[in-house]
Amino acid sequence: MRCNFSGAVLIRALPPLLVTEFILGLVGNGLALFIFCFHLRPWKSSTVLLFNLALSDFFLILALPIRVNYYLSGNRWMFGGTLCNICLFMLAMNRSGSTFFLMAIALDRYMRVVHPHHPLNSLSAGKAMLGAIVLWLVPITMTAHVFSMQHINTTHCTRFMVDTESRGNLSWHKFTFLLSFYVPLLVILYCTFHIISHLRKRQLAHQTKFKKALYLIMVVVVLFIICFLPSNITLLAMWIRMLKEFKCADMEQLSTVFQITVSLTYLNSALDPVVYYFSSPAFKNICRNALHLPQAETGESTDRKIHETKFQSLSQL
Numbered sequence: 001m002r003c004n005f006s007g008a009v010l011i012r013a014l015p016p017l018l019v020t021e022f023i024l025g026l027v028g029n030g031l032a033l034f035i036f037c038f039h040l041r042p043w044k045s046s047t048v049l050l051f052n053l054a055l056s057d058f059f060l061i062l063a064l065p066i067r068v069n070y071y072l073s074g075n076r077w078m079f080g081g082t083l084c085n086i087c088l089f090m091l092a093m094n095r096s097g098s099t100f101f102l103m104a105i106a107l108d109r110y111m112r113v114v115h116p117h118h119p120l121n122s123l124s125a126g127k128a129m130l131g132a133i134v135l136w137l138v139p140i141t142m143t144a145h146v147f148s149m150q151h152i153n154t155t156h157c158t159r160f161m162v163d164t165e166s167r168g169n170l171s172w173h174k175f176t177f178l179l180s181f182y183v184p185l186l187v188i189l190y191c192t193f194h195i196i197s198h199l200r201k202r203q204l205a206h207q208t209k210f211k212k213a214l215y216l217i218m219v220v221v222v223l224f225i226i227c228f229l230p231s232n233i234t235l236l237a238m239w240i241r242m243l244k245e246f247k248c249a250d251m252e253q254l255s256t257v258f259q260i261t262v263s264l265t266y267l268n269s270a271l272d273p274v275v276y277y278f279s280s281p282a283f284k285n286i287c288r289n290a291l292h293l294p295q296a297e298t299g300e301s302t303d304r305k306i307h308e309t310k311f312q313s314l315s316q317l
Helices: 008-038 045-062 064-072 080-114 125-148 172-201 208-241 248-279 281-290 300-315
Strands: none
Touching: 008 045, 008 064, 008 248, 008 281, 045 064, 045 080, 045 125, 045 248, 064 080, 080 125, 080 172, 080 208, 080 248, 125 172, 172 208, 208 248, 248 281
16 A cells, blocks of 8 residues: 655645746756857867756756646646656656766866876867766666556656555665765765865965865765755655554655655756856856856956866866
8 A cells, every 4th residue: 555645744845945946947057058058169078067967957947847736736646647757757867867967077077186187088078978978878777667657546746655565665766866866975075085185285275266166166065965965864764664564644754854855956956057157267257248247357358368267167167
């Protein structure tokens, strides 16, 4: 028997959160994709990774309005099983894609700082795009099973239904949910610690520009943990609780917390463009120019600085 919860708290809490994430993510990632496609030329390998991260975030954001409708309708799904599976696939696949591309960007930054003369740092944009396609296949393969889901109760649309008859069963979609967080987290932390250690050994950590870079790295790590860690801890807590005897009523509170924290993971996709903006003077100036905002500096010196730092700054993300 599966546990179906009323979700009264979710109906009140999630629509405002999802609408906010949708607006921020749509504007931010839409503008980022516009800048990547029409203003940043030629691309480098690091630009390819950033573009694919923005693409993953943008696709995830596009699926949020239909989730808002689901919660506003009192947790009642009105669009059929096929569209439910498509929506769940878009959310799961692009969430995993976002974490894996963040991991790839962290590895790229690590190689450029700690191993600046490695051949990978001179990888062409074309080869980087092939690598990105391979990386896309990972989350697609991990989440393709969503299309095989059978919805006995067609009024509900969720991947995480609590089953009282399968205690302790860590199903594939729960495993991939955990895997797509903990593996990128370990890689990002490894890269970050080694970058900080490398800069300190070279006595560069106290220079102003490197201080700003270190602060930015720490902000990225903190945001990643804040957005993704709560849902993963809650899912583990639910799984551990299911190892013992339980009733549906016992799981409702954990399930509510889990659904809220899952919605918090989408905030990372909405905030990624802010990281682009503050990490790169080139991206910032192009963004301000696209929005017809005044530049921080004017004249030929600014144009020269933009040209000189355009791709160097992006490669340091």
